[in-house]
Amino acid sequence: MSLLSAMELRKGALIETQGRICNIIFWNLWKSDRRSRVQMKFKDIQTGRISEITAQGDDKYEVLDSEGIKLNHSYRDGDDEVFYTAAGEEYRCTAASCEDVVRWKAEEYDGLLIGGKLITVNPPQSVVATVTETTPPIKGVQSGLKEAILDNGITVKVGMVIKIGDRVRVDTETLEYKDRVN
Numbered sequence: 001m002s003l004l005s006a007m008e009l010r011k012g013a014l015i016e017t018q019g020r021i022c023n024i025i026f027w028n029l030w031k032s033d034r035r036s037r038v039q040m041k042f043k044d045i046q047t048g049r050i051s052e053i054t055a056q057g058d059d060k061y062e063v064l065d066s067e068g069i070k071l072n073h074s075y076r077d078g079d080d081e082v083f084y085t086a087a088g089e090e091y092r093c094t095a096a097s098c099e100d101v102v103r104w105k106a107e108e109y110d111g112l113l114i115g116g117k118l119i120t121v122n123p124p125q126s127v128v129a130t131v132t133e134t135t136p137p138i139k140g141v142q143s144g145l146k147e148a149i150l151d152n153g154i155t156v157k158v159g160m161v162i163k164i165g166d167r168v169r170v171d172t173e174t175l176e177y178k179d180r181v182n
Contacts, residue, residue: 002062002063003060003061003062003063004060004061004063005057005058005059005060005061006038006040006055006056006057006058006059006060006061007029007036007038007057007058009024009027009038009040009061009063010024010027011024011025011026011027012024013063014045014063014064014066014114015042015061015062015063015064016061016062016064017042017061017062020042020044020045020046020047021044021045021046021064021114021119022042022043022044022045022051023042023043023045024040024041024042025041025042025043025050026039026040026041026052027039027040028040030054035056035057036057037054037055037056037057038054038055038056038057038059039052039053039054040052040053040054040055041053045112045119045120046097046119046120047097064114065114065115066112066113066114066119067112067113067114068110068111068112068113069085069091069110069111069113070085070086070108070109070110070111071083071084071085071091071108071109071110071111071118071121072084072085072086072107072108072109073102073106073109074090076095077092079094079095079096080092080093080094080095081093081094081095081098081099081102081121083109083111083118083121091111091113091118092118093111093118093119093120093121097120097121098120098121101121101122101123102121103152103153103154104123104127104129104152104154104172105127105129105151105152106123106124106127106172108124109121109122109123109124110122110123110124123172124172125171125172125173126169126170126171126172126178127169127170127172128167128168128169128170128181129150129151129152129154129167129168129170130150130151130165130166130167130168131148131149131150131151131158131162131163131164131165131166131167131168132149132150132151132164133148133149133164134146134147134148134149134158134162134163134164135147136163137160137161137162137163138160138161141160141161142160142161143160144159144160145157145158145159145160145177146158146159146160146162148162148168150168150170154170154175156168156170156175156176156177157175157176157177158177159177159180161180162180166180167180167181167182168180168181169181
């Protein structure tokens with residue numbers, strides 16, 4: 001951990017502010033005639049809440065050292081979700097903080113460790129899922145989108161040629177349909 005001024009921070013830095021662990025998602029230097037100010041947006045890692053602040057250039061922030069690891073989901077144990085690394089190390093994360101992530105049923109998740117403790121878990125950029133409900137495909141129509149419900153209960157827009165039972169690749173952040181998978 002180190003202390004950096006607001007002028008030294010950049011987008012993507014992981015900081016602790018007001019007792020919360022946050023990721024800087026926006027950083028902009030704003031210059032006036034008298035002083036420079038820094039506009040920043042923070043995203044709370046555990047709640048997803050976004051805060052905006054205008055800081056003086058010499059305001060200090062604690063920058064956290066973090067480590068990214070690959071995890072496999074194992075099971076739910078009370079209020080915790082249990083994850084394992086390929087080497088067999090066990091990590092626990094509160095079920096409330098990762099329930100939306102576990103719904104994706106991915107083979108591998110991205111974990112964020114701070115001080116050896118699992119803080120948050122994110123799904124991979126894209127996941128392959130099976131379509132369980134949608135309208136029948138329309139023959140001859142190659143473009144356009146229709147709604148479909150995936151095997152994890154998430155509703156996305158898919159191509160008009162997709163039918164029930166097809167496996168599709170979906171972007172986990174934007175819920176955008178990418179392609180059909182054989």
